[in-house]
Amino acid sequence: MSTNTKHEIQTVKSYSEINEYIKKVLALIEKEEVTEEDAKWITTETVEGFREHVNPGFLAYRKTVTKDGQFAAVEWSDEGSCFTDVHGKKYIDCLGGFGIYNVGHRNPKVVKAVTDQLKRQALHSQDLLDPLRAILAKILADITPGDLKYAFFTNSGTESVEAALKLAKMYSERTTFISTTRAFHGKSLGSLSGTAKGMFRKPFLPLIPGFRHVPFGDIEMMRKTFETCALVGEDVAAVILEPIQGEGGIILPPEGYLKQVRELCDEYEALLIFDEVQTGMGRTGKMFAADLYDVVPDIICLAKAFGGGVMPAGAIVAKEKVFKSWFPNPFMHTTTFGGNPLACAAAIATINVLIEENLPARAAEVGEYFLQGLREAAEGHEDKVLEIRGQGLMIGIEFHKDEIGYEVSKAMFDRGILVAGTLINSKTIRIEPSLTISLDEVNVVINAFKEVLSQVNCK
Known part of the structure; x- marks a missing residue:
């Protein structure tokens, strides 16, 4: 036509x-x-x-x-x-919207908070002081690790990363950032510059200059990159890391790695940004993965589950020494809908559910049970399954070939279970259900996985 x-x-x-x-x-x-x-x-x-x-x-x-x-x-x-x-037809959701349903689908408390707020006011005037933004920022200062204090609100993960990168640039006026291989930080231009997968990057080159990628987990390469940048006058503004790489295939850091990165940042007066868009809000067995590894970043990025699976919502929370570069002109970085009353209501209710129902601890307990069950189900299928790994209810099943992962995903779906691959490592399928998933539902998934493995042809 x-x-x-x-x-x-x-x-x-x-x-x-x-x-x-x-x-x-x-x-x-x-x-x-x-x-x-x-x-x-x-x-x-x-x-x-x-x-x-x-x-x-x-x-x-x-x-x-x-x-x-x-x-x-x-x-x-x-x-x-x-x-x-x-x-x-009903499906057990083990994709979880790529990690947004930590407190479950349409959690009644989150839905109630949003609908109650909607009856009064949906969006803010943009000029007067909006109370829920102030209240949510205070709550975040209380629950985030260390001396993280000031919050800026966004609508998505990539927006949170963009805000963190801009804040880091204003803090020191340095322009070099270190990211890692297999990293995923979003697909807007700044975030994409930190993302590692060439397929996503190539059509949009050149991206934001100053980004260098080093192997995740390789502290010596990180150290050499810091040294080299200092020698050539391109001092590092910040390191941006996912404490556990999500789209990279649920990659856990080597023991002590994150603390060593923190020490390097301190030595070279660079900032440490934790992208906790996927690992935050209880997913890994602690409220934040930073708590899990006992490391305090200078900026933490949140989104996905932050809005309780009901509203799009994100945030960065930063130390005062970093955030104060935005004090003189709070309009230096803005977003029309970030921190709107409905999103803030959803986030406040989400944090309430996480605390009252002790969901981070439940994620640790159920995650351990889930991991063990999946590993037992994979016994005898080592020709198909390379590794099953994870932390809390953030689990990856890596296969020897992409095709096996595709066949397993399809066969699980036909049995009423949704799983999906990760964006950077297509050989790995993720298991990221709600933190409220019942043990009965976990057993259904494990039994289906065992049945599927026995039927999928790996040739």
Whole structure:
């Protein structure tokens, strides 16, 4: 279809016709339950919409997790540790929205806080002082490690990383950053400069100058890079690290590594930025992975689970000596929707749930049980499974070949369990369920994994 023809067809449609379509959709949203006829219409519209107006590439990707390529998986509702598709099939969610559902799907306390706030005010004026932002910042100062004190709020992980990078530049006016191989920090230009995967980087080169990547876990290479940068007058502004690499394949740091990086940063007067977008909010068995490794960064980045799986929300929290470079002009870095009342309400309620239900400790306990069960299930399948590793409820299953991971993911999905690969290391599938997942659900996943391994052909 030519552009002109397409335009002519579009102009024929009146606003009244478009609005009739919109009203049908709103009526479906209003329904507590949809009929089979509704489900078929929604599925058709979803597939067609992705093909024609979102991105047809998603359809090709989703074939790996749909039975016989029928695009049956159109999600419709969720609760607890599960989501349900439009046809009523229930799935145990072990992807967890890439780690956003720490307190579960639609946690009632988080939903209540957001709806209560919505009844009063949705967004702030941008000029007056908004109370929930101040209150949430105080709570973050209380729960984050060490002397982290001031918060800036964002809408996503990549925005949190962007804010951290800009803050680090203003603190010292240095322009060199050290990141690591297999790192993932987001896909906006600054964050992408710290991200490691060439496939994501190459189309957008040149990125922000000054970034150097060293192998994750190699403290000697980190030291040599610091030394070299100092010798050539390109002193390091900051090191940015995920305490545990998520998209890199759930890579745990060697013993003592993070403390040694902290010491190097102190020696060369550089900042240490912890990207805890995926590891934060109880995921690893502590409220933050920084607590797990007893290291205090200068800036911590949060997002994903920060909004309780209900609202997009993120933050950075920094030490006063670092953050005060933004004191003279608080408009040096801003975002319209960051720290809005609904997001702050969600984050406050999320922290309440994490504390009251002791979910970080539960993540440690259930994670240990999950890891052990998966490892036992993999016994005898060493030709397929290379390693199963993790911390808390952040678990990676690495296979010898990408193809095995794809087949396992698809077979698990057909059995009502959602898992997915990591963005940097496609041989590894992640297990990141809600921290509220029951032991019965964990056992279902372990048994399904054992069954799938016995049936998947690794050739």
